[in-house]
Amino acid sequence: MKYHIWTIGCQMNKADSWHAAQELEAQGHVPTKRAEDADVVVLNTCVVRQSAEDKVYGRLSSLKPLKQHNPRAAIVVMGCLVEEDSATLQQRFPFVDLFLPPSDVQGLMSLVTDKWGDERSQTAATASPAPVSCHVPVMQGCNNFCTYCIVRLRRGRERSRPVDDIVEEVRCLVERGVREVTLLGQNVDAYGHDLTGQPDLADLLRAIHEVDDLWRIRFLTSHPNDMSDGIIEAVAELDKVCEHIELPVQAGHDLTLKRMGRRYTVDQYRRLVERMRDRVPGVALATDVIVGFPGETEDQFQATYELLAEQRFDVVHVAVYSPRPGTAAARLDDDIPQLEKERRRRSIEELQRHIATDINHELLDSITEILVEDKHKGKWRGRTRTHKLVFFEDDADWRGKLAKVDVTWAGPWSMQGKLKVTDPASESLPFS
Numbered sequence: 001m002k003y004h005i006w007t008i009g010c011q012m013n014k015a016d017s018w019h020a021a022q023e024l025e026a027q028g029h030v031p032t033k034r035a036e037d038a039d040v041v042v043l044n045t046c047v048v049r050q051s052a053e054d055k056v057y058g059r060l061s062s063l064k065p066l067k068q069h070n071p072r073a074a075i076v077v078m079g080c081l082v083e084e085d086s087a088t089l090q091q092r093f094p095f096v097d098l099f100l101p102p103s104d105v106q107g108l109m110s111l112v113t114d115k116w117g118d119e120r121s122q123t124a125a126t127a128s129p130a131p132v133s134c135h136v137p138v139m140q141g142c143n144n145f146c147t148y149c150i151v152r153l154r155r156g157r158e159r160s161r162p163v164d165d166i167v168e169e170v171r172c173l174v175e176r177g178v179r180e181v182t183l184l185g186q187n188v189d190a191y192g193h194d195l196t197g198q199p200d201l202a203d204l205l206r207a208i209h210e211v212d213d214l215w216r217i218r219f220l221t222s223h224p225n226d227m228s229d230g231i232i233e234a235v236a237e238l239d240k241v242c243e244h245i246e247l248p249v250q251a252g253h254d255l256t257l258k259r260m261g262r263r264y265t266v267d268q269y270r271r272l273v274e275r276m277r278d279r280v281p282g283v284a285l286a287t288d289v290i291v292g293f294p295g296e297t298e299d300q301f302q303a304t305y306e307l308l309a310e311q312r313f314d315v316v317h318v319a320v321y322s323p324r325p326g327t328a329a330a331r332l333d334d335d336i337p338q339l340e341k342e343r344r345r346r347s348i349e350e351l352q353r354h355i356a357t358d359i360n361h362e363l364l365d366s367i368t369e370i371l372v373e374d375k376h377k378g379k380w381r382g383r384t385r386t387h388k389l390v391f392f393e394d395d396a397d398w399r400g401k402l403a404k405v406d407v408t409w410a411g412p413w414s415m416q417g418k419l420k421v422t423d424p425a426s427e428s429l430p431f432s
């Protein structure tokens with residue numbers, strides 16, 4: 001059986017698609033680049049903004065003729081497009097065989113086993129090589145009530161996986177060559193609050209830290225209200241946990257934050273960032289911002305702009321507000337004209353381009369350690385502990401190794417460097 005997976009959206013969707021591919025390949029099924037050649041096409045969808053949803057509908061419509069060429073083909077739609085009751089979707093897209101809730105990889109496997117179970121490849125299945133850096137979902141869902149957000153409506157309440165289960169998965173990944181894991185959750189810093197004994201993210205980080213031959217650990221996304229001192233302490237203490245935290249602020253004005261249902265003030269956020277920077281020197285911070293939220297005045301937007309100028313984050317993901325059906329904010333008047341929303345987005349992007357360039361320039365002529373992930377257009381590509389992308393050239397095989405590079409060029413989104421150690425075999429393990 002040949003399968004094709006199309007993915008759009010967050011890291012969680014990408015991780016789900018990767019896991020689905022692993023399971024399918026473990027059963028002997030093979031990937032194909034073109035949906036037209038596949039027996040099973042999976043669309044892993046996102047509806048966080050209208051633009052993503054439109055892309056999903058476009059892709060879905062393009063699949064309609066698929067069954068004329070291959071009557072046995074199955075089309076599966078999973079991810080945040082799928083509501084609890086999928087009857088309306090089924091009516092609108094009758095050619096879809098199965099609608100699955102987000103992350104329901106087992107649902108996909110049941111369909112495949114039912115239809116193709118006895119047509120597995122007779123040869124031993126070899127899953128495609130594991131990436132150097134891998135995402136591991138550690139919890140699903142969200143207990144917050146951000147008024148603009150549809151994700152919590154589609155992904156349900158928080159459900160954490162047990163610590164042992166996650167540690168075992170990480171161990172297996174490391175045996176397959178993975179050297180870095182990124183723990184995923186909508187609010188990953190709320191991890192464990194729903195588990196018996198209430199282990200928290202700090203406990204999970206400590207348990208994963210014990211896995212031999214794992215070099216780096218990251219986690220995302222964090223919610224400012226759940227970022228405890230215990231978690232900050234774990235980041236500071238544990239060598240393998242990288243100095244890189246994604247902490248969305250969403251807006252820089254208290255009134256906007258209140259109407260967004262974020263339940264913190266700008267000042268509380270500022271003090272949290274200060275604590276993190278004090279305790280974890282050199283920590284790289286990324287944030288998310290929404291511009292053009294209903295009723296956001298020019299002054300309120302300026303407050304966001306000034307917060308970003310003051311805090312100088314390493315990365316800012318800026319999104320134009322998009323009303324989502326069923327959310328509380330969708331009942332508000334979406335009163336900021338689209339052109340004005342775009343102007344605000346561009347203004348923040350421009351600010352951030354300067355800040356990111358300045359931050360990266362500070363690394364010029366310094367030696368930085370990168371974990372090499374793959375080769376891209378003839379150059380090795382890897383990331384620093386602070387998640388900055390660095391490219392370098394060398395003939396040796398650096399995949400999955402730590403390289404020390406001298407940074408020779410720095411732009412806002414990536415850097416170029418010269419290799420310091422020329423023999424990857426002589427390269428030492430981290431912290432030795």
Ligand code: SAM
Pocket residue numbers: 010048049148149150151186187221222223248250288289290319320321322323324
């Ligand atoms: N849980 C994280 C948090 O607390 O911020 C982020 C999850 S959310 C799915 C990812 C990002 O999408 C958010 O940080 C927000 O900036 C953006 N986003 C969510 N809903 C949006 C909307 N209705 N319009 C525009 N951007 C939105």
Ligand code: SF4
Pocket residue numbers: 142143144145146149150151152186187223
């Ligand atoms: Fe959505 Fe807010 Fe939950 Fe993030 S914290 S997933 S933005 S409801």
